[in-house]
Amino acid sequence: MTVLTTEISSGDDAVDYTVHLRVHGMMCQRNCGTTVRKSLEEIPGCVDVTSSFENSHASITANLDIYGGVTSRLQPLVTHLSRSISTIRSN
Secondary structure (H helix, E strand, O other), rough: OEEEEEEEOOOOOOOOEEEEEEEOOOOOOOHHHHHHHHHHHHHHHHHHEEEEEEEEEOEEEEEEOOOOOOOHHHHHHHHHHHHHHHHHOOO
């Protein structure tokens, strides 16, 4: 997984941080895409997640007021997702 871009947006009630990721090795939306989406949804402060097998892309938007360390959480998540995708591919 590679971080493509990041952006910060400010609304009336909160500041959101969005990270766009290139996800290498996804074989299908049903298994890999769902694994990526569910893993990203576990990050505290998560308000929105998308994943696309077709585009090898995922994104997470998190509320910075709830959790300000989204990027520090990404490296362990990248490792976890890479292992999960490898396991799915080998089955």
